[in-house]
Amino acid sequence: MSDSHDPQSRGDSAASDAQAAQGQGAAAGQADLDRFLEREAMQKRLSRIRHKILVMSGKGGVGKSTVAVNLAASLARAGKQVGLMDVDLHGPNVPKMLGIETGRVTGEGDVIRPVQHSPNLKLMSIGFMLPKQSDAVIWRGPLKMALIKQFLRDVEWGDLDFLIIDAPPGTGDEPLTVGQLIPDADGAIVVTTPQEVALTDIRKSITFCRKMGMRLLGIIENMSGFICPHCGERTDLFKTGGGARVAEEMDVPFLGGIPIDGSVVAAGDDGTPIVISDPEGAVGEAFAKVIANLELPAPAKPETQ
16 A cells, blocks of 8 residues: 555644644744834834934935935034934945044944934944945845834934934935835925936936825925125026926925035035034025924824833
């Protein structure tokens, strides 16, 4: 008699199949539990943050990180508790712009402590984790998503008024991950310059936000006119008004324009945001107007531990 017709063999095979199914079910159950605990840990961190704002752009070279850094510094200078999360993983320039590129994160167990720039401003960036500043991050999407998730779940942000998230240009993995992991974010600020090529790409960023169900807080037109350092006269090198025109066309708030000023470049290279080094200058005043024009939903009171 063949084994296939042996009652004992059939019984052993059925028992083996049942054991395998039980093992698979247990593994699936553990995976579900792990995902649940991960979501709970992330929500616990995020519930202590009043406002979460994504800063993005349709293309590179428009000064998005400069805007994110100065926006965060302006809010911190105004007395707000601010976190700045740099998810531009392939070009983490934020630590340099704040003069703390040699900083290193610390922590214990699963807790990561962000780098403290000032009493009111904390920063987290992959730049703090690279052995050398010249090291390249050569990652595909899953690794990027895992790191951003870790920044949100494990970093001890504490109680914040604002978390400003600096995303890389475009509508790829990083802004997509942020949108998926923070569905209750206040929204996105989109940075552009007045040139038509930049305005074409900003429309894609706006479409991205709408498809993600993310609120559009407004458009900032960077490099909006050049301020002569000698006479103070304004010259529109790259045209002007394009950001306002697209905002009206696509029914998005226009938050204001930031002029070109050579001191902005110097301040970024020196590690001191222009809103700190020259808050009363044209750029500092422009950022103050942007913040004044920013309309945010009323937040729930953050939880405390």
